[in-house]
Amino acid sequence: MPQPIYHLDACVMLGPGDWTLEGQPVTRDALLKAMGHFGIHEALVRNSLCEIGDVDLGNRRLIEKTKEYPRLHPVWTVLPQATRELPHPEEMVAQMGVSGVAAAWLPYGAFGIPLETWCLGSLLEVLEAHRVPLFLCPTDRREGERADATDWNGVVGLCKAFPDLPMILTEGRIYKSQRALIATMETCPNLLVDISVPWLHRFVELLCERFGADRMVRGSQLPYRTPGATLMQLQCAEISHEDKALIAGGTLRKLCSWNDSIRFVAEEVTFPQPLDAFHRAAREMDDISGSSFYDCHGHIGMRNQRHLISDPPEELVREMDRQGVRVCCLFTWIGHGDMRYANDLTLDAIQKFPDRFVGFTALNPNHGEEEMRQELVRGLAHGMKGIKLINAIQGYPADGPLIDLACNFANEHGYLVLNHFWGPPEVVRGLCEKYTQAIFIAGHSEGNFVDLVREFPNLYICTCPFLAWGQTEDYVERYGSDRLLFGSDLQDLPIPWGLGPIFYARVPESDKRLILGDNLKRLLENQEV
Numbered sequence: 064m065p066q067p068i069y070h071l072d073a074c075v076m077l078g079p080g081d082w083t084l085e086g087q088p089v090t091r092d093a094l095l096k097a098m099g100h101f102g103i104h105e106a107l108v109r110n111s112l113c114e115i116g117d118v119d120l121g122n123r124r125l126i127e128k129t130k131e132y133p134r135l136h137p138v139w140t141v142l143p144q145a146t147r148e149l150p151h152p153e154e155m156v157a158q159m160g161v162s163g164v165a166a167a168w169l170p171y172g173a174f175g176i177p178l179e180t181w182c183l184g185s186l187l188e189v190l191e192a193h194r195v196p197l198f199l200c201p202t203d204r205r206e207g208e209r210a211d212a213t214d215w216n217g218v219v220g221l222c223k224a225f226p227d228l229p230m231i232l233t234e235g236r237i238y239k240s241q242r243a244l245i246a247t248m249e250t251c252p253n254l255l256v257d258i259s260v261p262w263l264h265r266f267v268e269l270l271c272e273r274f275g276a277d278r279m280v281r282g283s284q285l286p287y288r289t290p291g292a293t294l295m296q297l298q299c300a301e302i303s304h305e306d307k308a309l310i311a312g313g314t315l316r317k318l319c320s321w322n323d324s325i326r327f328v329a330e331e332v333t334f335p336q337p338l339d340a341f342h343r344a345a346r347e348m349d350d351i352s353g354s355s356f357y358d359c360h361g362h363i364g365m366r367n368q369r370h371l372i373s374d375p376p377e378e379l380v381r382e383m384d385r386q387g388v389r390v391c392c393l394f395t396w397i398g399h400g401d402m403r404y405a406n407d408l409t410l411d412a413i414q415k416f417p418d419r420f421v422g423f424t425a426l427n428p429n430h431g432e433e434e435m436r437q438e439l440v441r442g443l444a445h446g447m448k449g450i451k452l453i454n455a456i457q458g459y460p461a462d463g464p465l466i467d468l469a470c471n472f473a474n475e476h477g478y479l480v481l482n483h484f485w486g487p488p489e490v491v492r493g494l495c496e497k498y499t500q501a502i503f504i505a506g507h508s509e510g511n512f513v514d515l516v517r518e519f520p521n522l523y524i525c526t527c528p529f530l531a532w533g534q535t536e537d538y539v540e541r542y543g544s545d546r547l548l549f550g551s552d553l554q555d556l557p558i559p560w561g562l563g564p565i566f567y568a569r570v571p572e573s574d575k576r577l578i579l580g581d582n583l584k585r586l587l588e589n590q591e592v
Contacts, residue, residue: 065304068348069329070103071312072290073257074198074233074282077128077135078111082204087286087532091128091135094285098134101290101567102346103283104312104329105134107319109168113140114204119149126162133328136165136319138198143176144185152189159195163326165319166231171214172201178217180224187221191228196318198231198257208235208287215243222251229318231280233257239369241266248274257282258310259293262528264554265372265382267300267310276306280315289532291345295563298348299386339572345563354387356562357583359504360481360527360550361391361420363408367398374554376412380419386558388551389580390587392479394423394451396555402427402438410445421587423449423481428465429457435465439472448590449479461486466494474498477590481506481525488515495519502586504548508538516542523586525550526578527561535568535578544574548583 079089088097089111098106108129112121122139129135139159142148149155159167167190171178178199180187190197199221201212212234222230230253237244237260244261248254248270258267259282270279281297283290297310312329319325337343344351366373374382383391393412399405405425413422424442426435439450450469454461461484473480474497481504485491492515495503503522505512508529516522524542527550529535538547551561565575 066308068304068308069105069312070281070294071315071327071329072098072103072106072283072285073231073280073315074259075106075108075285076111076114076287077108077125080111080114080204083111083286084532089286091132095132095134097285097290099334100569101283101294102334103290103294104332105136105327106285107138107165107315108135109138109140113168114170115173118142122149126164130163133326134332136325137163138166138168139164141167141169141186141190141197142174143182145182152186156189156193156195160322160324163322163324165322165325166196166198168198168200170200170202171217172212173203173205178214178221180220183221184224187225187228191225194227194229194321196229196231196321198233201234210234210236210238211240213237213240213243215240215247218254219247219250222247222254226253229253229255231255231257232260233282234260237261238263241369241371245273248278254278255280255314258297259284259288262292262296262556262560263370263372264557265301265374266557267296268302269372271300271302271306276302276309277314279310281310281312286532288530289534289564289567291563291565291567292528292530292560293563295345295559295566296557298345299351299557299559299562301385338569339575341566341572341575345566351387351562352385355389355580356387356549357580357587358383358388358391358551358553358558359479359548359583360506360525361393361553362396362555363393363412364396364399364405367396370396370554372554376415376420379412379553380416382553382558383419386562388558389419390584391420391551391553392423392449392481392583393420394449394481395425397453397456402430402434406438406442409447410442413446417446421449422447423451423479425451425453426469427457428454428459428463432465432468435468439469443476448587449473449481452480452482454482455484455486461490470494470498470501473501475500478502479504479586479590483507485509488512491515491522495522506550508534510538510541513541516546522546523548523582526565527552528556529561529564535564536570539568539570539574544570544577545582547578549579
């Protein structure tokens with residue numbers, strides 16, 4: 064029998080914060096209930112007061128909130144010794160020991176703390192001597208949860224100065240700085256990463272192969288985010304069961320063993336019964352390869368600014384098979400420049416696998432009307448069935464005339480047309496009114512089209528990515544499950560990252576089936592009529 068997998072969540076905040084929202088699990092009871100739903104055995108928790116408030120008070124309150132709840136292991140926020148807001152590091156670590164504190168958290172972004180030894184050396188010397196794991200977080204929620212915020216030079220400097228101190232990197236998202244992450248992990252063997260940060264296609268597999276599973280932990284970033292994405296990303300990763308067990312909690316248990324007063328209780332935890340077949344499959348890590356999901360949002364193409372992995376069509380099909388995706392709408396990713404070459408990649412894929420890919424012609428309005436018309440006509444002649452726009456990133460206006468050109472072509476041929484960002488609702492209203500035979504898809508879980516979706520039957524919302532806490536439930540209530548289309552954003556995001564929030568959602572199983580495939584399947588079948 065394989066060893067059981069116990070989930071020890073690395074990144075959870077307890078208590079209402081300045082940016083938490085109604086309905087998020089911020090109380091102790093709500094958090095434990097959420098952990099039960101998602102199958103999370105235990106969690107490292109820090110106090111919300113410490114995000115930008117009184118750290119000493121927050122740490123002390125955290126001990127009171129968690130001392131009778133063995134599934135919740137406190138994490139103390141730390142600051143430079145020089146400010147004397149906290150006890151002397153030796154005294155603080157002693158208090159951490161008797162209080163069952165599992166790790167330390169340095170919010171260097173929120174407090175403007177330089178990652179330099181002159182500022183942090185006296186603190187980190189003590190943490191290193193006791194092997195207290197230290198989380199490094201650059202997030203300042205007053206500035207929003209922006210991506211690529213990590214101070215790489217500072218991280219490397221600290222890792223080299225304190226090589227026996229385990230440091231865990233976390234932040235909102237590592238995206239275009241993934242190359243810096245890999246170089247830093249190669250340079251600093253004492254650096255680990257929370258996998259809720261680099262949410263990229265097959266990136267867990269890449270890091271496992273390069274550095275080993277013991278260099279990763281799994282956080283959820285509760286209460287802001289749903290744990291479903293990272294849980295399913297790990298559960299469906301193409302790595303060994305043993306490696307999954309390490310990332311899920313095994314490695315973090317070892318790191319927290321510096322404190323011999325901590326008692327782990329995962330073996331004693333039981334969970335409520337699953338809601339439905341999808342919830343059960345996610346919680347029990349079942350094989351989902353026999354499913355028939357339909358994916359409205361997939362990319363193919365070469366490596367570029369934000370992508371290291373570039374799978375050919377054969378590898379994409381293999382990954383789709385593993386994740387139960389029967390059909391994927393496919394288009395190229397921005398960064399190719401030459402749109403004819405870019406669309407050739409999609410055409411090659413649909414010619415090789417016509418029953419697995421639905422090709423969309425990608426356009427760049429900056430290149431002018433002539434190229435757009437040529438690519439649309441060429442795509443139609445070679446089997447394309449949709450259009451992909453990403454004009455917001457290309458810097459072309461949402462109400463520009465060439466957007467109308469593309470939508471008119473979609474209208475004439477009954478195409479699906481997916482746009483990364485359509486623009487303000489009044490622009491979308493004009494397009495839906497004018498081009499009633501086109502199917503418009505908002506490519507990234509647009510939340511402010513509620514009135515439009517109710518009014519226009521040709522407007523749909525892609526689920527990519529349902530990342531926030533309760534977002535699937537919220538969008539089913541806003542739009543209705545019949546107007547949501549599952550989109551993975553393959554090869555940008557992992558397919559399971561998109562599946563997880565839907566599998567775990569507290570909505571009827573019939574709604575999940577509509578979102579995961581039935582809606583898109585119907586639209587594609589209508590194209591053939």
